[in-house]
Amino acid sequence: MTTPGTARVLYVIACAAPPAGDVAVLVRHAQEQGWDVCVVTTPSGRSFVDVPAVEALTGHPVRSEYKQPGTDDALPPPDAIAVAPATVNTIVKWALGIADTLALGLVTEAIGKQLPVVALPFTNRAQAAHPKFERSIEELRAWGVRVLYGPDVYALHEPGTGGDHLHAYPWHLVLDELP
Template sequence: MTGPHPSSERRAVLYVIACGSPLARHVGRLVELAQQDGWDVCVVTTPDGAKFLDPVALARQTGHPVRTSYKNPGDPDVLPPADAMIVCPATVNTVNKWAVGITDTLALGLLVEAQGKGVPLVAVPYTNAAMATHPAFRAGIARLAEWGVTVLFGDQFFPLHPPGAGERHLHAFPWALPLAALHERLCPVGQAVA
């Protein structure tokens, strides 16, 4: 897989947005793979996502602070603007709010704004089989996909687990999959790479 192709001398910037799931503990694996692929990676979390992460270790890994909250008025932006975003893990809560345009967290505000700017977005919902059946969640996934978000959800990507069993499946999560989907979105098959 070849890395992103920035339009200037700076490396292309990827925001990895992690939501409140035990899977978020291992988001450093996605960061590492993205860095190997040439991305300058920034990590943003939802407030619940922050409970699972080690922000100091991720800041050391990325060279950027981990952001969770909106900045105060007048404060400078501490992260470079995103060229692409991967939401992994995306929770039911985040998918539902994103699909109706709620921006009550920094992560959601960035996603809603990025959609309006045409920033490439990949979402990887991670939930249990019972929560995944909720009609609002299913409608939210469909709506995001309809709006151009690449949504990786279903057994062909990662099998759903029973309620309370998520921890037992973390080791098998295919961290390279969201990057491959982003790469496909940026460089579709048959399109020449500059």
């Protein structure tokens, strides 16, 4: 574990997709590179994550909800954000500027703050076929978000088989894209 306050801070935002159960893989790799890592999940993504284990690994609480106005933030401010796994839902809402969850509020604001942001979607072939998904990726890329998506990243799987493809989820690519 990196000692909080001694390194650049990376927020890892985990959405409700099967790889979220392995988010500690990304956390450990980031810590090995000197990042102080904080994990934020979408409300639905929280159930995919072993929250006590991730909190022990990071030394920070796993947040999923907005804090109450006037209260101190439990996490240090981010220097960069990684959205992994990112879902179709998160990508499309993010591109539309919808900030109805803490995770979306953070990534929407990150564009305006010009923070380095990398997103690594995990989705199936049917959901990826929705026209707004591809357009949302194009918009996010135009705004400076590094979206790691396409056949050169990993092959899409058929609906209902995501759990069979966790071994192919390329966590390592996320850190390669951060400054």
